[in-house]
Amino acid sequence: MKEPSSLRCRVFVDDSVHDVDGFVLTAAVITFDDLSPKIAELLRGVGLKPGIDEYKSHSRKDSDEPSRRLRSELGELLYQSGARIALAVTPRGQRDAAGVDMLALLARLKSDGALGPSEVSVWLDEGLLTGAASSWLESHPSHGLLIESEQDSKKVLELQLADLVAHTASTIIRCELGSISKMVPAGPNSGYDPNELFPLEFGLWAGLRYNLAGLQIKQSDLNGLDFQTYYAFGLSINEQCSPMVKAAVRAQLETVYLGCIH
Numbered sequence: 001m002k003e004p005s006s007l008r009c010r011v012f013v014d015d016s017v018h019d020v021d022g023f024v025l026t027a028a029v030i031t032f033d034d035l036s037p038k039i040a041e042l043l044r045g046v047g048l049k050p051g052i053d054e055y056k057s058h059s060r061k062d063s064d065e066p067s068r069r070l071r072s073e074l075g076e077l078l079y080q081s082g083a084r085i086a087l088a089v090t091p092r093g094q095r096d097a098a099g100v101d102m103l104a105l106l107a108r109l110k111s112d113g114a115l116g117p118s119e120v121s122v123w124l125d126e127g128l129l130t131g132a133a134s135s136w137l138e139s140h141p142s143h144g145l146l147i148e149s150e151q152d153s154k155k156v157l158e159l160q161l162a163d164l165v166a167h168t169a170s171t172i173i174r175c176e177l178g179s180i181s182k183m184v185p186a187g188p189n190s191g192y193d194p195n196e197l198f199p200l201e202f203g204l205w206a207g208l209r210y211n212l213a214g215l216q217i218k219q220s221d222l223n224g225l226d227f228q229t230y231y232a233f234g235l236s237i238n239e240q241c242s243p244m245v246k247a248a249v250r251a252q253l254e255t256v257y258l259g260c261i262h
Contacts, residue, residue, distance in 0.1 A: 007032045007116075007118070008032075008116075008118045008119060008120070008121055009030060009031075009032055009115040009116045009118065009120045009121070010030070010031050010032065010033075010034070010121055010123075010158070011028050011029070011030050011106060011115075011120055011121065011122040011123065011145075012028065012029045012122075012123050012156065012158040012159050012161060012162045013026060013027070013028045013029075013102055013122060013123065013124050013125060013128060013159075013162055014026070014027060014125040014128075014153070014159055014162035014163045014165075014166050015027070015098055015125070015128060015166055016057075016163075016166035016167050016169075016170040017092065017095065018092065018170060018174065019092055020179065021092075021173070021174055021177055021179050021245070022091060022092045022093075022241075022242055022245060023089055023090065023091060023092055023170075023173070023241060023242075023245045024089070024090045024091070024092055024095050024098045025087060025088070025089050025090075025166055025169055025170040025173065026087070026088040026089075026090065026098045026099070026101065026102040026128070026166065027085060027086070027087055027162050027165040027166035027169055028085065028086040028087075028088075028102060028105075028106060028122075028162065028234070029078070029083050029084075029085060029158060029161045029162045029165055030083060030084040030085070030086060030109075030115065030233075030234075031081055031082075031083040031084075031158075032116070033081060033083075035077065035081055035083070035157070035158050035161065036156075036157040036158060038077055039074070039077065039157040039158065039160060039161070040157060042070060042073045042074060042077065043055070043070070043157075045070075045073070046066035046067070046069055046070045047066060048066075048070075050157060051154060051155060052154065053154070054153055054154045054157075054160055055067070055070050055071065055074060055160045055163065055164065056160075056163065057071075057163050057164055057166070057167030057168075058167065071164065074160065074161060074164050075164065075168075075207050075208075077161070078161055078164070078165070078208075078211055079207070079210060079211065082211075083161070083211055084114075084211060084212075084214075084233045084234070085165055085169075085208065085211045085212050085233060085234070086102070086105055086106065086109060086233060086234030086235070086236075087169055087212075087232070087234065087235050087236070087253060088101040088102040088105050088235075088236040088237075088238075089101075089173075089236065089237050089238060089241055089245065089249050090238045090240075090241070091238060091240045091241050091242070091245075094238070094240060096130040096131070096132045096133075097130075097132055097238065098128065098130075099124065099128040099129055099130050099132065099133030099136075100130075100132050100133050100136045101236050101238055102128070102236070103122075103133055103136055103137065103143070103145065104136065104236065105234055105235075105236040106120065106122060106143075106145055106234075107140060107143040107144065107145060108234075109233075109234050110143070110144045110145065111144075114214075114215075114233070114234070119144055119145075119146050120144055120145050120146065121146045121148065122145050122146065122147050122148065123148045123151045123156050123158070123159060124147065124148065124149045124150070124151060125151055125153055125159050125162065125163075126150050126151065126152070127150075128149070129147065129149035129150065165208070165211075168204050168207070168208060169208065169253065171200070171201070171204055172201045172204050172205055172252050172253065173245070173248050173249055173252060173253070175199065175200055175201035175204075175252075176201065176248035176251055176252050177244060177245070177248045180200065180201075181199075182199070182200040183197040183198065183199060183200070184197065184198060184199075184200050184203055185197055185198075186198055186203070201252065205252065209256050209257070209258065210258065211233075212232055212233060212253065212256045213230040213232070213233060213256040213258055214230050214231050214232055214233035214234070214256075215230070215233075216230060216231045217229070217230055217231075218230060218231050218255050227258075227259035227260070228257075228258055228259065229255050229256065229257045229258070230255065230256050230257075230258060231254070231255055231256075232253055232254055232255065232256060235249070235253060235254060237249050237250070
């Protein structure tokens with residue numbers, strides 16, 4: 001992720017709620033670039049009108065080739081942009097705290113210098129600025145976050161990337177929990193036989209891993225820079241989450257391997 005001192009960090013936040021598995025995952029897409037023109041171009045490419053139509057992860061894609069193509073192209077844009085991903089996981093029974101968990105995580109990343117020296121603009125999707133989140137902002141005046149709440153993802157196009165990330169990361173966790181079990185073909189340009197089958201969570205993780213990785217190295221093997229494991233760029237797990245959810249998040253998302261996977 002580029003960190004030019006003259007540009008303000010831009011953060012876009014959406015969540016994904018899972019009643020049966022008992023968690024809410026809030027995702028932040030963090031960038032110094034304006035990605036909205038490219039997203040608008042991708043929307044128009046599949047026949048959608050920016051500002052009126054939008055990509056929504058929860059809509060069925062089985063028989064909708066344009067939506068599947070848009071999902072793939074948005075994922076490719078995320079990778080090419082070098083944007084970073086921060087994730088906060090909150091118990092489903094405490095959904096009002098999801099915004100708090102993400103804001104606290106962003107404030108920590110800001111304090112650590114990971115979001116650059118300027119103030120940080122944060123666009124929150126509708127419903128994330130709860131009373132608890134507003135109280136948190138008031139009680140932490142030095143957070144350095146400029147909040148734009150109740151944003152419409154049809155108008156703030158980068159929120160559609162946050163929607164994609166929240167759904168994808170949640171699915172990875174649900175696979176680890178055993179709620180989803182699915183094998184999918186590797187597909188083209190994967191380094192594998194396109195027809196070879198892999199667990200769904202592997203393919204989803206592979207698509208996000210470079211954006212998930214932070215700068216801090218956890219371990220490095222004998223092959224050096226090409227084979228390192230990094231801590232996540234930003235991850236918060238609410239202590240009230242169930243032990244199973246905590247274990248699933250840590251197993252899949254706490255660290256990111258950036259070596260060869262084929």
